Amino acid sequence: MDRRSIIKNAGIAGVLAAGLAACGKKEEVATPAAASPAVSSGVVRWRLASSFPKSLDTIYGGAEVFAKAVKAMSGGKFEISVHAGGELMPPFGVIDGVQNATVEMCHTVPYYFYGKNPAFALGSAIPFGLNARQMTAWMMHGNGRKLMNELYAGYNMVSFAGGNTGTQMGGWYRKEIKSSADFKGLKMRMGGALVGEVVQKMGAVPQSIPGGEVYQALEKGTIDAAEWVGPYDDQKLGFNKVAPYYYYPGWWEGGPEVDFFINQKAFDSLSAENKAIIEAASQFAATDMLAKYDAFNPKALKQLVAAKTNVLPFSQQVLEASFKAAKEVFAENDAKSPEWKKIYADLREFQRDQVLWFRFAESRFDSFMASQKL
Secondary structure, eight states, X not given: OOHHHHHHHHOHHHHHSTTOOOOSSOOOOOOOTTTOOOOBTTBEEEEEEESSOXXXXXXXXXXXXXXXXXXXXXXXXXXXXEEOTTTSSOGGGHHHHHHTTSSSEEEEOGGGGTTTOGGGGGGTOOTTOOOHHHHHHHHHHSSHHHHHHHHHGGGTEEEEEEEEOOSOOOEEESSOOOSGGGGTTOEEEXXXXXXXXXXHHTTOEEEOOOGGGHHHHHHHTSOSEXXXXXXXXXXXXXXXXXXXXXXXXXXXXXSOEEEEEEEHHHHHTSOHHHHHHHHHHHHHHHHHHHHHHHHHHHHHHHHHHHTTOEEXXXXXXXXXXXXXXXXXXXXXXHXXXXXHHHHHHHHHHHHHHHHHHHHTHHHHHHHHHHTSOO
């Protein structure tokens, strides 16, 4: 679908005016039996299932920002209720909920669903992949969104940007990680099966645990290490109280995109105006999430350091060993998933030019400023 034409046809000035009075007619709305959304007086009511707990106001809050924007831009004629992970369905069951029309939409990270097809991870983050700005560029002005929606169409879904965290931290550890050998036997909570396969090649034992359960697992010793996002969220979850070593960077999540997934039939049932509202609200929520992380992470990091957290960089040897292991997994995925092979090739071609560009103005500016006293 050509989203630019949707926005043009709907009238972007009218869509973006908060409090816009909706056109008076009722529109056809998908009403699966399991969801049974209320529709009265021309108001469209949807449910959104999140994969995240309410305690994480940044990443869970992205869905709330989106829903509020949709309501405001529709003049109250399009309402979306937001439900935390586990409220309507398990955090990792939200894609099935959308595919089967149990709910109209969800807010989640595509790489959680690597088991359905490895190519899902390419819609969010892969080890040593794109950073946040590069991911947005690939999605909006490369082939990213087009290729990913071709994949998602097979699951009765369409995707929209739902946020980004920026490059994440490399996780919390009970012991120091001086070389790749220290990963051997390490039971570690990872954010997706793809990076789990990579660290497994390095000898680690990856664990898949929803964000709301990670602290308890670390505290009880069920796991030896865990990665989540970055200082702001990690401090809220209290990981520094049960694991003293905090490493960076999270080489598996250089710029992970969070997405909104919408049931295709439900989306198709919307008016052109409401489709444009979805598009505009998703872009606003995505920008807002990244801005919040960039604004809130510095203060949280300083507080963690003041609380005696050991903040340490992964060594060059660890990064090189991780990169080698990642390339082995990528080659295996090329052989078993034609969708992965097609999308991965496009992403890497786009990334080569991005890395070339960022080497110049961006990298030089950032490295100089990092060395200055402000």
